Amino acid sequence: MSSPALAPTELEITAELCQKLLHYMVMMRELEDRIELKLYRQGKIVGGCYTGRGQEAIPVGSAILTGPDDYIAPSHRDMGAFLIRGITPREILAQYLGRIGGPTGGRDGNMHMGCARRHVLPIISSIGASIPVATGIALAMKYRGERSVVFNYWGDGATSRGDWHEGLNFAAVQKLPIVFFCNNNLYAYSTPIEKQMLVENVADRAPSYGIPAEIVDGNDVLAIYEASARGAAHARSGDGPYLIECKTFRMSGHSAHDPADYVPDYLRQEWSRKDPILRLQKHMVERDWATEADFKKVRGEILAEIDEAVEWALAQPYPDPATVTDNVYESS
Amino acid sequence: MSSPALAPTELEITAELCQKLLHYMVMMRELEDRIELKLYRQGKIVGGCYTGRGQEAIPVGSAILTGPDDYIAPSHRDMGAFLIRGITPREILAQYLGRIGGPTGGRDGNMHMGCARRHVLPIISSIGASIPVATGIALAMKYRGERSVVFNYWGDGATSRGDWHEGLNFAAVQKLPIVFFCNNNLYAYSTPIEKQMLVENVADRAPSYGIPAEIVDGNDVLAIYEASARGAAHARSGDGPYLIECKTFRMSGHSAHDPADYVPDYLRQEWSRKDPILRLQKHMVERDWATEADFKKVRGEILAEIDEAVEWALAQPYPDPATVTDNVYESS
Amino acid sequence: MAMMTYVEAIRQGLWEEMERDESVFIMGEDVGIYGGAFKVTKGLLERFGERRVIDTPLSESVIVGAGTGAAIHGLRPVVEMQFSDFMACGFDQITNFAAKCRYRWGGSVPLVVRAPAGGGIHGGPFHSQNPEMPYVHTPGLKVVQPATAYDAKGLIKASIRDNDPVIFLEHKYLYRSIKEDVPADDYTVPLSKAVVRREGTDISVITYGWMVHVALQAAERLEEEISVEVMDLRTLVPYDREAVLKTAKKTSKVILLHEDTLTGGMGGELAGLISEHAFEYLDGPLIRIAAPDTPVPFSPPLEEAFLPNVDKVVEKARWLHKY
């Protein structure tokens, strides 16, 4: 983990920071593109596959603020957070390919991974279930007197689950150090937000729990970075949870097999103009922090790293079938 | 069922209405006192027993407005609603005594009863579980084009359950004809409200769902009557759910075996001055609608009815053990 | 008659019941315009409209709970769980309320909970489970799993018409891997009736779901050496005790096969029945073939090792035959 926890006063948007953010966002985009648009179509990916295309700013702008003692509990759209926590493209690809060498060693697939050592809660497929669990991690932090914080991520769809309600309420009542990130991408699978809730914003629900909340442009990585710093400072200071709603859009189907015909064209077009990577690049160019050539170079390096990682992952062995019953219990 | 559904415009607080309300409140009080303070202590009651002492205004002031096609889904503090829907003291006592002749014929006990024919959803012991179910009844009403409404009752404790959240949200999104009544009696068993939620009022959570809400004095039966009429009119008109929070207090232990030592004396004293029955009687006396002698007479008649009902219920047979496996399935 | 996949057969059954009975409606996540994650309800929204095909928020407990409420008030809801694994999120509603209504107060709950179950599609631990046992063990529920397209249509129709809550488990692997002639008529397949899929005299394999096909393939492979009878339970509870005892008494050697994990699985239940009520007839141990007691692993070699298959059945059958 390279980034130690920042106090919000130290916050400054520097060229260096932007380069780092850009790196992870491009890495996430390219790695997911490689997985979904190439390996999946080539039939090499085992099972389904979800991406966070268009939502890269959210995991990257937030997780970059976490220190080694902090914990993240990501959603299936947050590959950038995995990368920042040190899970490598090699490991991620091995996971997608069902090989040894991925974080679950082939026991689980695609984004359903995590890493206890690097404080990434493995994704729980039951949508909403991560909220009580993340809350429990925050409880343990408080219990142990740590000054660390949990970043917990979920989508608009998760807010309809009972677990979401129970988790937010408990975190609030217990004043736990946790920041909730909602990626409100307007859809849960094919279900548009207006069929999910009558309020306009997920953040409008935070007052129910006495949790302070803010709404940010989910495609503006710097806005997310700043909001995350506020949220983390709040949580670390013992004031309890904080909620950040990131307005964004899923620039893909729900998963690789979903053409998302149910999304009206105008929405897709509107959001394609708001690409978070282009936006950060524009910011950097305007400040003379980088040129198109630099971006090309960054992308080239990343593609090379991915090429190498794909090769590595494809060379990894599958798990030994004889191990299928190992590790159900500590003693087995 | 004697009371047809009233349009809110017809609302008038008459002497006759007050007599009816008083009748049911006193009946509830005396019947529960008989059960808890007498039969339970005599060891005649099977299993545990919960009462709504001090909370009589809530079920009575609301359920009195329901017509035969409406449905109620009560909580374990709402015996008055059972009485209004036509479940008799005889039946209720038979239920508490585990006899044939009660609404569940001895299959279930105490307040865990109901009656499909009289549109009373049998209580679901899992706190919060009635909310999705009541919502489904309201869905069926809308689906079938009825103009009827569901009154669903629960306590402050229920609001912490995932089912509460899922149910309210779904009712709102689907614009279902349902009025939610919260009896906020400041405790869930021994757990005070401040350990349950950080907001001051349960009603403060209604905006999360886009549900209009109001807070009423839960010991003022007339205020509840008026609020219920507003709620029912809203729900019947197709505008979706409505929430009424009734501030009240549980003038008993959680159940008969609980001395409730955890309740500070000042709270109990404060609320003992707010008895909903005395309050209605005062209102009636002030308007010359009744005298102390009338109240004595009402109470006397009720006690006589209860005496008779106890005798009847004690004479009812227990269920035949040979029937234990009947009615698990339609064909069994 | 038309050649039809399992998924098409279920869809046709739903369609016919909705045409026949106005009180039948569909509710679940993404069941409307999207037609469900496995496209079972595709086209129903267009035909029956939003009143009768309801897209819900992501709320399993309210899906089954509101389904139960609607069933109590005169409708016949068919609710969908996107994956049977997530039925766990509505577990209290199903087991503590819906299942007990009739016993507690005579309440009829004509609810069907449809749920895609089972593995074989590299779905991993959360999208491959066989969830039947907790429901099999809940008095008041019925649990059904069709193994053929014909049964899929006939059983969904029978489940909808049944006045008790039915957990209707559809096998994901079978959705599109089998195709059969399915009559276009209005027929039902009765609940709680098992069927002998293949007659035999040496060994009985009692199973259900996908494993019916595995058993039939094993029987075919063994044809020259062993005469294997294959029984498809179809309904797991209340299950067809007479049929189970009949085949056990007939062949005297029984294999209990399921895709679900071993301990606490259906195989034990059947062993309990047979070893008590057909003890005298048995000429060999009751053999359980099931997945090992682990979550369902994701990676192909692990999932393959996990799932029962033809080889495993053949091997055990040979052993038992020699016994």
Next chain:
Amino acid sequence: MAMMTYVEAIRQGLWEEMERDESVFIMGEDVGIYGGAFKVTKGLLERFGERRVIDTPLSESVIVGAGTGAAIHGLRPVVEMQFSDFMACGFDQITNFAAKCRYRWGGSVPLVVRAPAGGGIHGGPFHSQNPEMPYVHTPGLKVVQPATAYDAKGLIKASIRDNDPVIFLEHKYLYRSIKEDVPADDYTVPLSKAVVRREGTDISVITYGWMVHVALQAAERLEEEISVEVMDLRTLVPYDREAVLKTAKKTSKVILLHEDTLTGGMGGELAGLISEHAFEYLDGPLIRIAAPDTPVPFSPPLEEAFLPNVDKVVEKARWLHKY
């Protein structure tokens, strides 16, 4: 040594573990000042304070879910379900997440979920259930139920020290109905080890929980006619297969007894094991004695008819002995 009830023994076990290990804490509904609905945690708040004895809102899913999270981050939570029936509200968290952590990613979840189970107290359908089977059938979970005060203390301590999630079922009827000498020392009773409560040679009764006492009474009543061996499983999963097979092979006649309902119950699982692995040794049918497949009825004559009892065991034992 002190004479102690089952409830006192559990409390002492919790107390000692909390004294011993700072990472052990209690969480649940009304566990603090009230000491829990059955007073199991009485006095712990006063001794250990609000940091280590946490009253939660009425939220079962968060109780088990946050318990799991805290366990992942280094604590040893002991969470209480007020009644085991309401564990159903946290079913997804327990079965889909907590149970699978080790298998999926090597995650240790040293969580104990305590829950009062069982009938005999006229609790009716929602306060009397025996919830073990769905958890027995979930690989990755352990399920424990003590039958004696000695075991109650030793097993709760062992469960807390175990690094896998344990469902710890306490029998409500036993809480205050039994009293024994329980050592004041720091001892544990190992998980996954059954125990023979009474040696015998004619018939084995394999059981657990309250029914251990019923079996012992039946054995006593039969003393003159039949020598009954009584085995207490203590841990239902992973259960002691060797011990079960040993007693089955020893007596050759086995009764499988539980308070839980029949179909899909533990009796079937044991029948599956025995009829496969001790087939040659059996001299009579495996007999299951269990509650019938109904919800738990409330009224005394119905509950009495529902629950297995000494008479039923005696009758079946006599029949089996004559066989």
